[in-house]
Amino acid sequence: MFVPALMDDLSISPAQIGFISSAFVCTYMVCQVPAGLMIDRWGARWAMFVALLAITLGCLLFSWADTWQMAVLGRMLMGVAAAAGITGCMYLAGNWYPAAWFPLIAGIIEMVAMLGGGAGSVMLETYDGQWRSAFLDMAVLAAAIAIAIALFVRDRPAFARDKNLNDPDESDPQALGLVDTLGKLMHLPVFWICAFYGGVIYALISSFAQLWCIPYLNSLYPECPRQVAEGTALIFLGLAVGTPLCGMMASLTGKNKPVLVGGAVLVAVAMWVVMYQPLSLLGMSAILFFMGLASGSYALVYGAVRNVVCSRIRATAIALLNALMLLGSPLFQPVSGWLLDRALASQGTLDATSYQVAMLPLLACMLLSIPLCFLINEQRPKRPARRLRHAHVWIVRGKWLNCIR
Known part of the structure; x- marks a missing residue:
């Protein structure tokens, strides 16, 4: 019911719906490496905080859209911001848990991501076509998660550092330059x-x-x-x-x-x-x-x-x-x-x-x-x-x- 309601409200074609959908995926893929660079430079805490604020703005733009171009812009902003999600979680997992636990934590992160996608689809159906209300609520949820990350998430807790990561030290030539x-x-x-x-x-x-x-x-x-x-x-x-x-x-x-x-x-x-x-x-x-x-x-x-x-x-x-x-x-x-x-x-x-x-x-x-x-x-x-x-x-x-x- 979500897609037909969106098509009726914005008077758009199935091809334009496909463009709106692909806008998220394309920007998500393109922004993966920039998001990783930002996390390596400034840490996951603030990168994910800014990304969630951008997702909040993207959801608001999408919910206020009166043209399909505005809807595309909102979806693109969501894709840009979402690129920091999985990478940020993996970064935090690597810092908070011993290296031997990383495969398990990575598996749990992937499981939660998949369940979250499924839950989001189910949630959209419960709004009975009220897609604007659904994305407004998503914006509120993203803002709440952003605040929680700023308050409670830290990149490198001292007690959780693993001494068995086999990382190169600062003098390692591999660690001298990013390029x-x-x-x-x-x-x-x-x-x-x-x-x-x-x-x-x-x-x-x-x-x-x-x-x-x-x-x-x-x-x-x-x-x-x-x-x-x-x-x-x-x-x-x-x-x-x-x-x-x-x-x-x-x-x-x-x-x-x-x-x-x-x-x-x-x-x-x-x-x-x-x-x-x-x-x-x-x-x-x-x-x-x-x-x-x-x-x-x-x-x-x-x-x-x-x-x-x-x-x-x-x-x-x-x-x-x-x-x-x-x-x-x-x-x-x-x-x-x-x-x-x-x-x-x-x-x-x-x-x-x-x-x-x-x-x-x-x-x-x-x-x-x-x-x-x-x-x-x-x-x-x-x-x-x-x-x-x-x-x-x-x-x-x-x-x-x-x-x-």
């Missing part, structure tokens, strides 16, 4: 492997799960449209569970690479079964959930990159990694769409075989990521997370007061 360090980052094989790995899984979610899974399953089970939609939703449920689960496995073992390899193998197998093996709808739903669960391994690429870069550019490295991963969607979606167009032109209709052919490039890239993961030469924390079972006591036993001094 030189970024140049070295671009020459790190592990960085590009992780970007490819994460980009393929992002493309799996955006191209297959969000676009083509329901039409594909409808071609297999035309009599069960509701069950097909519920089965597709299990991919996202599995992903929400899989990100912290994979992070926990990496934290407990102190190794990212085995979980990355295992996740790639399981995702490839699950995708092959979904696309090319006859199953009942119940069995298909179970495999889709399993595929989402294994896809949660993508959250570990942040930890793999974090462990091999110096602390001065960690936020920039994570931001650039996130931007490259997001490129998976605009790269794979046109390819699958082109293959489906060819099938439609030759057959006049799309059947299960058409979707199977269209997903072959994605499956091939998923298989390619498996041997690439073996090339990752990761630096691991010396202290495994299983020795920190009582870390919650370490954090809350009164020392947290140091962070507000």
